[in-house]
Amino acid sequence: MTEIQNSKQYDLEDRTFNFSRKVNGYVNKLPKNISNIENGKQLVRAAGLVGADYIEANESLSKKDFVMRIKICRKEAKESRYWLRLSQPHEDSEGERNFFNKRGNRVDENFWFNFREIKVKFLSF
Secondary structure, three states, X not given: OOHHHHHHHHHHHHHHHHHHHHHHHXXXXXXXXXXXXXXXXXXXXXXXXXXXXXXXXXXXXXXXXXXXXXXXXXXXXXXXXXXXXXXXXXXXXXXXXXXXXXXXXXXXXXXXXXXXXXXXHHHOO
């Protein structure tokens, strides 16, 4: 792996980690009602799995395994956006939810672009 590819890898690891941490903070500020508690649990899991699955992808055993794990990362990013949309923040936190929704879109796009690039390079679909 070249130095540029290596720095991109860790950049995405750092960004997914920061996304997960910020989502955790957002969930902690949500009003404590039944739907927010349950949806918040799912949101925290999905947001955390984006980064965790990306780390697993970087440690994959084969190119096919890597592609499959990147697909899982993308799925978790989409799921994070779903649970985020279901959250019911205080009125003053609505902007924060919109910020995370946009950031979730960018995380998903990063995995989508990464996946397309991998397909072209390694799998010749």
